[in-house]
Amino acid sequence: MSDDTAPPRPRKFAHGIDVIETHRIADVIRRHGDRFLNRVYTPDEIAHCRGRIPELAVRFAAKEAVMKALGTGIRGVGWKDIEILPNRRGKPLVFLYGRGAKRAEEIELRGLEISMTHLADLAMASVVGERASPRPKTPAARRQRPPPHPGERPPMKLVTAAEMRQLEAAAIAAGSSEAQLMEEAGLAVAQESWMLLGTLEGRRILVLAGPGNNGGDGLVAARHLYDWGAEVAVYLPAGHRDESRCDELRAREVPLLMGEDDPDGAQLRARLEAADLVIDALFGIGQRLPLDPASPVGRALAALSAVRAGSYQPPKVVAVDLPTGLDSDSGAVDPLLVVPDMTVTFGLPKVGMYQAPGSDAVGRVQVIDIGIPKEALNAVALELITSRWVRQHLPARPADANKGTFGRVLVVGGSSRYRGAVLLAARGAYRAGAGLVTIAAAEDLAAGLAPALPEATGCRCPPPREAPSPPRLRRRSARSGPPPVRPSSAPASPSPMTPARSPGPPSPIPPIAPAASSSTPMRSTPSPPWTTPRPGSTRGPSSPPPRRDGAAPPHHHPRSPARPSRRRPHGRRALGCVVVLKGAHTVVAEPGGAAALCPFANPLLATAGSGDVLAGIIAGYLAQGADPFTAARLGVYLHAAVAEAAEPEFGRAGLLAGDIADRLPVSSGT
Ligand SMILES: NC(=O)C1=CN([C@@H]2O[C@H](COP(=O)(O)OP(=O)(O)OC[C@H]3O[C@@H](n4cnc5c(N)ncnc54)[C@H](OP(=O)(O)O)[C@@H]3O)[C@@H](O)[C@H]2O)[C@@H](O)CC1
Numbered sequence: 001m002s003d004d005t006a007p008p009r010p011r012k013f014a015h016g017i018d019v020i021e022t023h024r025i026a027d028v029i030r031r032h033g034d035r036f037l038n039r040v041y042t043p044d045e046i047a048h049c050r051g052r053i054p055e056l057a058v059r060f061a062a063k064e065a066v067m068k069a070l071g072t073g074i075r076g077v078g079w080k081d082i083e084i085l086p087n088r089r090g091k092p093l094v095f096l097y098g099r100g101a102k103r104a105e106e107i108e109l110r111g112l113e114i115s116m117t118h119l120a121d122l123a124m125a126s127v128v129g130e131r132a133s134p135r136p137k138t139p140a141a142r143r144q145r146p147p148p149h150p151g152e153r154p155p156m157k158l159v160t161a162a163e164m165r166q167l168e169a170a171a172i173a174a175g176s177s178e179a180q181l182m183e184e185a186g187l188a189v190a191q192e193s194w195m196l197l198g199t200l201e202g203r204r205i206l207v208l209a210g211p212g213n214n215g216g217d218g219l220v221a222a223r224h225l226y227d228w229g230a231e232v233a234v235y236l237p238a239g240h241r242d243e244s245r246c247d248e249l250r251a252r253e254v255p256l257l258m259g260e261d262d263p264d265g266a267q268l269r270a271r272l273e274a275a276d277l278v279i280d281a282l283f284g285i286g287q288r289l290p291l292d293p294a295s296p297v298g299r300a301l302a303a304l305s306a307v308r309a310g311s312y313q314p315p316k317v318v319a320v321d322l323p324t325g326l327d328s329d330s331g332a333v334d335p336l337l338v339v340p341d342m343t344v345t346f347g348l349p350k351v352g353m354y355q356a357p358g359s360d361a362v363g364r365v366q367v368i369d370i371g372i373p374k375e376a377l378n379a380v381a382l383e384l385i386t387s388r389w390v391r392q393h394l395p396a397r398p399a400d401a402n403k404g405t406f407g408r409v410l411v412v413g414g415s416s417r418y419r420g421a422v423l424l425a426a427r428g429a430y431r432a433g434a435g436l437v438t439i440a441a442a443e444d445l446a447a448g449l450a451p452a453l454p455e456a457t458g459c460r461c462p463p464p465r466e467a468p469s470p471p472r473l474r475r476r477s478a479r480s481g482p483p484p485v486r487p488s489s490a491p492a493s494p495s496p497m498t499p500a501r502s503p504g505p506p507s508p509i510p511p512i513a514p515a516a517s518s519s520t521p522m523r524s525t526p527s528p529p530w531t532t533p534r535p536g537s538t539r540g541p542s543s544p545p546p547r548r549d550g551a552a553p554p555h556h557h558p559r560s561p562a563r564p565s566r567r568r569p570h571g572r573r574a575l576g577c578v579v580v581l582k583g584a585h586t587v588v589a590e591p592g593g594a595a596a597l598c599p600f601a602n603p604l605l606a607t608a609g610s611g612d613v614l615a616g617i618i619a620g621y622l623a624q625g626a627d628p629f630t631a632a633r634l635g636v637y638l639h640a641a642v643a644e645a646a647e648p649e650f651g652r653a654g655l656l657a658g659d660i661a662d663r664l665p666v667s668s669g670t
């Protein structure tokens with residue numbers, strides 16, 4: 001539907017309100033004078049207010065109220081993008097510029113009216129206007145798949161520390177500078193800290209700043225937070241190499257405590273005990289793990305941990321870029337790590353934040369755009385599978401379809417020991433939307449299977465004694481090309497195959513001739529479209545289980561990263577197929593080098609048959625025409641999303657593999 005034929009979007013109120021204590025503004029102006037005025041107010045506003053505190057305070061509240069009505073918060077729109085000036089009769093009017101004007105256009109904001117008032121020490125503003133609702137979701141619109149590419153948001157990529165440094169270099173090559181990037185980063189940390197605390201006036205903030213650029217970000221944040229009215233102190237356990245940033249703070253009389261001047265840690269403890277918020281700017285992507293508990297940084301973290309554990313009102317913690325003690329690439333966690341309430345990370349999230357146990361050690365993650373050139377992001381191979389991506393890539397389900405539209409899946413199995421596997425995979429394929437699922441099982445099993453899934457058709461295959469052992473499979477594939485895909489675990493797990501309409505010539509001699517007695521012939525691809533090894537079957541130890549009890553997860557030596565091969569599952573190139581490496585935060589990789597990571601870790605999935613259901617789901621999407629990489633990503637995400645959705649009901653145990661299949665529509669419909 002083109003834009004001019006689109007129905008007008010329904011409209012709703014846009015409202016924002018804010019109140020501020022007038023003396024807060026008076027204090028900031030006393031301390032910072034013109035610097036504050038010039039940062040927050042336009043020249044016309046400054047001229048109009050002529051230094052009158054109530055006028056300035058009420059405008060401060062008004063700007064925040066407008067930000068709320070725009071729905072952006074203080075990060076989205078600059079203070080000076082909003083101007084409040086009276087008309088000739090004294091009625092205040094709101095003028096929007098820059099990002100403010102752009103946002104107003106996006107939401108089709110009209111008729112923004114403002115009302116302001118103040119008492120002795122309070123200034124308050126309320127704004128109301130009319131905006132367009134997000135586009136209505138009619139049943140037809142819901143069914144309609146959004147067009148795949150133009151206008152699609154780029155996928156959320158994940159980077160290693162080395163990749164982040166390359167992106168930083170690209171930003172600098174494009175005209176930015178290290179100092180500018182640090183200013184952006186520190187400003188974002190200050191803004192996020194403000195939002196976390198709600199108000200800064202009278203709030204005590206302790207910045208733990210390390211010797212490198214992570215510490216530099218912390219110093220910039222400290223400067224802003226002080227300028228905005230917080231009581232800020234900075235603790236530098238190991239000093240800092242950038243004296244000029246320290247000088248900016250000394251000029252403001254922000255206390256800078258050096259680790260060497262506090263040998264017994266008493267000053268640090270006192271500051272920590274009094275703090276409302278601690279900013280962890282000790283180490284970022286430059287950290288070398290493990291941390292030495294006897295080092296100044298190690299002792300600072302131990303003190304923070306003790307205060308958090310032992311205090312009635314423990315301080316909140318914001319981590320800058322990465323929590324100190326988290327390996328950016330593997331997700332390994334140092335025992336000294338303090339789990340923050342929030343991690344403010346720059347450019348792109350780091351891989352380790354989505355790897356157990358690191359994924360349980362970052363709190364809420366806020367990703368900040370610091371001006372990395374978009375083109376540079378193309379070089380990053382690993383992306384996070386997001387619900388948005390899944391919604392955009394689910395196969396279309398046209399209203400005039402018939403079952404032939406949605407492809408066919410053949411599930412081959414024959415082991416009496418794993419008789420459920422074929423059923424689970426078949427169920428997964430159906431629930432994912434395949435049009436027809438056929439189970440090929442040995443005759444003695446087939447009879448028992450039919451009542452369990454009457455929707456599946458059957459076809460006969462040779463008795464199980466013929467089930468080839470792995471060495472025999474290898475010999476056979478040497479003669480006839482690789483065998484069809486099968487889930488990793490059980491020797492006789494089912495083998496979902498590509499649908500009849502998928503491209504590729506039939507394999508010369510598939511191990512079990514699936515189409516022999518089927519009414520419509522089916523084909524398998526010469527190379528398996530995907531394979532699903534488990535972490536245990538790849539190099540490297542598996543990571544310890546995550547803990548959700550708030551304590552730092554157990555130490556996992558960062559030099560033996562959790563799952564080294566997970567990032568780049570070796571073998572996908574050798575196999576020439578898409579690889580699904582199953583487990584917490586499953587990785588899907590394709591032979592070209594791209595890989596995608598599932599955001600979920602959930603023990604509800606660690607149940608027998610769960611992998612068989614996943615295999616069926618992926619086959620279901622393949623049958624509907626998705627390419628193998630897309631089908632695997634869809635399957636992996638939705639399979640795990642079912643467990644996420646089931647957690648309130650089940651807790652951490654008790655979901656059956658069959659339930660995963662049966663609950664699939666719940667998540668694919670969202
Ligand atoms: N990339 C970007 O685009 C942007 C990056 N930005 C920020 O820069 C951060 C990276 O900065 P960075 O490279 O200076 O590293 P950082 O994390 O401060 O640590 C290095 C320092 O710590 C020390 N050190 C490390 N481990 C140690 C140990 N175990 N025990 C003791 N010391 C140890 C190490 O000592 P050295 O190795 O030199 O002896 C060095 O002094 C990044 O996370 C982000 O916050 C933003 O400003 C803007 C954009």
Ligand SMILES: Nc1ncnc2c1ncn2[C@@H]1O[C@H](COP(=O)(O)OP(=O)(O)O)[C@@H](O)[C@H]1O
Nearest residue numbers: 489582583584601602605606608609610611612
């Ligand atoms: N902790 C976990 N977090 C997320 N997913 C998990 C977790 N444990 C197991 N899974 C998922 O459960 C499935 C288990 O597959 P698999 O071991 O092949 O089981 P089976 O062979 O019994 O069907 C995989 O998809 C895997 O990713």
Ligand SMILES: [K+]
Nearest residue numbers: 280283320322
């Ligand atoms: K940090």
Ligand SMILES: [Mg+2]
Nearest residue numbers: 487488489611
């Ligand atoms: Mg399995």
